[in-house]
Each structure stands twice: as structure tokens, then as C-alpha cells.
Amino acid sequence: MSIISKDIQKAVALLTEENVVAIPTETVYGLAGNIFSEKAIKSIFSTKKRPFFNPLIVHIPSIESLDGIVTHIPEKAKVLAKAFWPGAMTLVLKKHKNIPDLITAGKDTVAVRVPNHPVTLELLKQLPFPLAAPSANPFGSISPTKAKHVANYFENDIKMVLDGGACQNGIESTIIGFEGEKPIIYRLGALALEDIEVVIGKIEVKNKKEDKPDAPGMLARHYAPKTTTFLVDDVANEITKHIGKKIGVIVFEKSTNNTNITEFILSKNGSKQEAAAKLYDTMHTLDHLNLDVIIAERFAEDGLGKSINDRLQRATFSS
Ligand code: TXA
Ligand code: MG
Numbered sequence: 001m002s003i004i005s006k007d008i009q010k011a012v013a014l015l016t017e018e019n020v021v022a023i024p025t026e027t028v029y030g031l032a033g034n035i036f037s038e039k040a041i042k043s044i045f046s047t048k049k050r051p052f053f054n055p056l057i058v059h060i061p062s063i064e065s066l067d068g069i070v071t072h073i074p075e076k077a078k079v080l081a082k083a084f085w086p087g088a089m090t091l092v093l094k095k096h097k098n099i100p101d102l103i104t105a106g107k108d109t110v111a112v113r114v115p116n117h118p119v120t121l122e123l124l125k126q127l128p129f130p131l132a133a134p135s136a137n138p139f140g141s142i143s144p145t146k147a148k149h150v151a152n153y154f155e156n157d158i159k160m161v162l163d164g165g166a167c168q169n170g171i172e173s174t175i176i177g178f179e180g181e182k183p184i185i186y187r188l189g190a191l192a193l194e195d196i197e198v199v200i201g202k203i204e205v206k207n208k209k210e211d212k213p214d215a216p217g218m219l220a221r222h223y224a225p226k227t228t229t230f231l232v233d234d235v236a237n238e239i240t241k242h243i244g245k246k247i248g249v250i251v252f253e254k255s256t257n258n259t260n261i262t263e264f265i266l267s268k269n270g271s272k273q274e275a276a277a278k279l280y281d282t283m284h285t286l287d288h289l290n291l292d293v294i295i296a297e298r299f300a301e302d303g304l305g306k307s308i309n310d311r312l313q314r315a316t317f318s319s
Helices: 008-016 038-048 075-084 118-126 147-154 191-201 236-241 272-287 304-315
Strands: 022-024 030-034 056-060 087-093 109-113 159-161 173-181 180-188 229-232 247-251 264-266 291-295
Touching: 008 022, 008 118, 008 159, 022 118, 022 147, 030 038, 030 056, 075 087, 075 173, 075 180, 075 191, 118 159, 118 229, 118 247, 147 159, 147 272, 173 191, 229 236, 229 304, 236 247, 236 291, 247 272, 264 272, 272 291, 272 304
Parallel strands: 022 159, 056 109, 087 173, 229 291, 247 264, 247 291
Antiparallel strands: 022 030, 087 109, 173 180
């Protein structure tokens, strides 16, 4: 029997009994457990094969639920939370002493967000505890944006994937931390940099491994297909270097018009929102076609293009 189900009450029961359940969010599916259950949290780490030094994101149903999770909230964090929650933004704030060290990898900060998905908001409202949830993929591999992707990874490891359909944003949340009162972007993501700057002004980005070596999303290679993947500006030219091989291509809006390859166009009308939403699903599909090589086109570096390039860069060996 499939582990995929739409039954919210079943998810409530399993989570209450300290099990791990995969949940939908607007960004990617998460592997969720009660933040206060050592059994559930350890099970999240072992299922993902994720090292314990990588902290988890805590998911709450509303801004009000920050009480008891964090202590100090900088002014700009309040403004950001009001502007973007529920939504694809995670805030890293000073943690309340109640938050177990397992969640935060011993740090004095905790990452937290209110996800914008009706099914998971309903689930969180019914539960008397918040949910810790990293993306529901084995450590380092492509994040899941459909219930089926999660089942393909973890059919034998977890009891349930709560099905909320395809994730609308399709890449992980943007993570914002604070140095004192100053906000810093730790991970580019589904909420575009420009949209954040409209609300709080210019913001520094420390998205690189060199800047932030302790966050796994910052690893140089992450979100990666098994098939060797190249990220390039000129796809047609790259294709000529792999003649005779089985080639898969991911392009933004324009076809390469090459009939010898398997091609996926992310958005025929040039919408970066649509491209982001389809990116991981396309990578999952290509990765199951037994190709020799995947070639992806680099996006223009504005709006979500920056975030998409960041994920593509980490999925590839060369540029
Ligand atoms: O969209 C998302 O954020 C998804 C959905 C499920 O909410 N979750 C997600 O979780 O992407 P995960 O675990 O794959 O990535 C969480 C990132 C990691 O890079 C982790 O290092 C960072 O958040 N993080 C967590 N707590 C932190 C902290 N206290 N300080 C700095 N970074 C932290
Ligand atoms: Mg992840």
C-alpha cells in the first residue's frame, strides 16, 4: 500500500505518537517530527542520513507561536515576519531555552518559519507542538516537490507522506539571520532578494560556503542529481561537446530545436516563478531517464533567477 495519503487526522495521530511524517509546504516537502520528541528528531536525522551538526527549521502555525521558541526579536525581523508570513522565508533568531539542542545543533539560535500551505497550516493548528522539518530528501540529493518524490526516496522508511499536491514555489525558503540587529541572507531561496529589499532596504547576502560553512544548504555540492550535470550560458554549444551521448537539457524559455536530445523548457512564457516551481520536478524526471549527461541553462541574475542559479550551481560539477 502506498504511504501517500491526504488524511490530516492520520498525520496528527502519527506525529502525536512521535513518528516522522512527510508534509507539504509551498517550497518543498519536509520530513516532520515533534520538536520536543527526541525519538522523532533522531529519526529525522537517521532517515535523511543528515549529520547532527546541521540544524533543523521549526515550523509554526502563526507569528504568535514565536513565544516560547525565540527570545529576542529584532525590529526588522518583526517587519519581515508581518510582511512575508505565512510564506517562503525562514528567520534565524535567538532561541528560547525550551528548544532542544538536537534541533539547533547546539547553537544559541533557532531557524523558524510559518509555511504557506493550507494542509500543513491546518495540521500545525491541530498539533499542540511545532514541527521540525528539513527537506524530505536524503542528505545532498534533490529536494522533493511532489508527494511521489518523497515516496520514491523513503517508501520503506516512513509511515506516511501527507499529500498536498505539487509545491507552488518549488525551491527552499530564503533564510535570513541577524548579526545584532542587522539582517543577513544566509540562503537565497523562494522569496526573491528584491522583494525583501522593498520592505527593509538593502540587505547583505552571505550565501557562500566560505561565508557560512556551518549550514548544509551552503555546501558547494547539494540538491544534486546522480547524473553528471553542467550549468552553462550557451546550451547549444555545450551539446556539441557531448555528441554520441544521451543528453538531457533544461532550458528557461527558448527551445534549442535539437531533436536528438531530451529537452525540458521550464517556462514557455518566461516566468521565473513557473521555472522555479518546475525546476526540481524536472531534475527528478531527467535523473530517472538513464541519461549520460544533463545540461542546464544559467538564468539572468535578477529576482528568482539568482536563487535558481544558486540551486543549479550546487547541482553541478563544473560551470
Ligand atoms: O523551504 C524550506 O526551508 C524547507 C521546508 C520543508 O520548510 N526546509 C528546508 O530545510 O529546506 P533544510 O533542513 O533542508 O535546510 C535548512 C537550512 C540548513 O541549511 C540549515 O543549516 C539552516 O537551515 N539552519 C537551520 N537552523 C539554523 C541556525 N540556527 N543557524 C543557521 N542556519 C540554520
Ligand atoms: Mg535540504
